[in-house]
Amino acid sequence: MSVLSIENLSIDYRAETTVHAVREVSLTLERGEILGLAGESGCGKSTLAYAITRLLKPPAAITGGRVVFSSREGYDIDLSSLAGDDLRAFRWDKIAMVFQGAMNSLNPVLRISEQLEDVFITHRPELSKADRRARCADLLERVGVDRDRLRAYPHELSGGMRQRVMIAMALALEPQVLIMDEPTTALDVVVQREILREITRLRSELGFAVVFITHDLPLLLEISDRIAVMRAGLIVELDDALTLYTKPKHPYTKRLLSSFPSLTGERGGFVRTGEIALEETDQTVEA
Template sequence: MSTTDLTTERAARHRTDPVLEIDQFSVDYAGATITHAVKNVSLSLGRNEILGLAGESGCGKSTLAYGITRLLKPPALITNGHAVFHSREGNTIDLGQLSGEELRQFRWDKISMVFQGAMNSLNPVISIGAQLEDIFTTHRPEMSRADRRTRSGELLERVGVEASRLKSFAHELSGGMRQRVMIAMAMALDPQVMIMDEPTTALDVVVQREILDEITRLREELGFAVIFITHDLPLLLEISDRIAVMRAGEIVELGEAASLYANPQHDYTKRLLSSFPSLTGERGDFIRTGVIDTAAAAALS
């Protein structure tokens, strides 16, 4: 089967075999005034699919991800909607109905997350190995210490990091290695869904390419689905089966990646695409597209 056929198959699978369904999901931030951060978002994620979630900073992408996994803290409040998980075993779980202990067991086991900023996500005073082993201590208490250590080393090697790095601390690793460690943590318990929140932010283009290739390879090897969050729409066009474009808390366009690139329907999607100049062809007019202001244009001239 060709790559195009595989992409079409995965893009259609969300209709017949969804692993995660989000229905009319809304999140508000309370305060002197109420901010509607996420407004009645409905999405489905197919099994083994990569769904890209694109949009500018502050549009609600991360808030949606944290809301789905119930990681939001006050003053954030889920005001409407449901997030429903469909397991490989045929069980249906409404994430909003899980108790505290049920939710603790569910996270990382069924749905895991790669957070923004690997350096801030890793504990700076605990070794990488101890942090990996802690996942198994919490979720697989029957594992022996030796088994936990062995499994942790296998996870690092699977993402391209030597097992000897188990003894290292976060500050001793490069940015790309830290991000690989975060991916290893997220896949430790063989989850069925991984949410990746800006996993390539602040990485140079070479390391970014390596991380993207790693994600694609692991998805094919292990069969998990991915929600990939970023403001970088061209990156999503390369890695995603489908893309949802988000603006001001709402999904303004959703479609297969190839179709969205060839024939974008919403003006905001068109402007996102036009904000990245081509390496070849004629020079565009950034002022006309509204991407940068007149002062910035003058500075570039």
């Protein structure tokens, strides 16, 4: 059963020359599913995410289609019908987002506790201060950060910890859909692995669905149930991860898969042996 349905969604940037950033995209997100959205920079991935969460600003405009959220409580919401306080209440409660460059999005002059508590002050005003603080501490531990870090300022945390704090903030109200826009950008591969492990574990524990946006197709192959490949505002291929990897249909998908070096050296000349490296060094020294 789907939790999110995107139907023929089109988005333009209206400037001197109109840019058709997203063109009649149709997707469904199943409950508990990780849907990967891959494609090169500028293909419309983030624009699509901002349209889902109603965060687009002029000159961007939705020119066609709709996005429908199907709550686990049994009712549907056409997101285009939301406005004002209703939209504000919906965003973090039903659909939350971890933004691109999220680890640099924390306010540098506020402690982590203040920034996490702000979510509960806005959306759960009935909670006491003690309850808010307890929930914030539980959130940090849930994403693998010690609760003592509540008193820390962002600059006192590593990049991986700040990213985890942003994920904790997005999960504060236990949303049914989590949109993650390049959540591992600028993190080293070890921290990336830890973040991805946490996302997978939390998805299993809490049952939310994920739209995971990145240009890193091999990463999506590892964690996604299905993958949509996007190019020039269009979804050019959509399939389960294994089929897309073993039997890609679209030429662009095939090029994406072949653009990453193989660890065994079977694709291209990316792998060098120690002997070649030594020979090159010797030649440099002799020169």
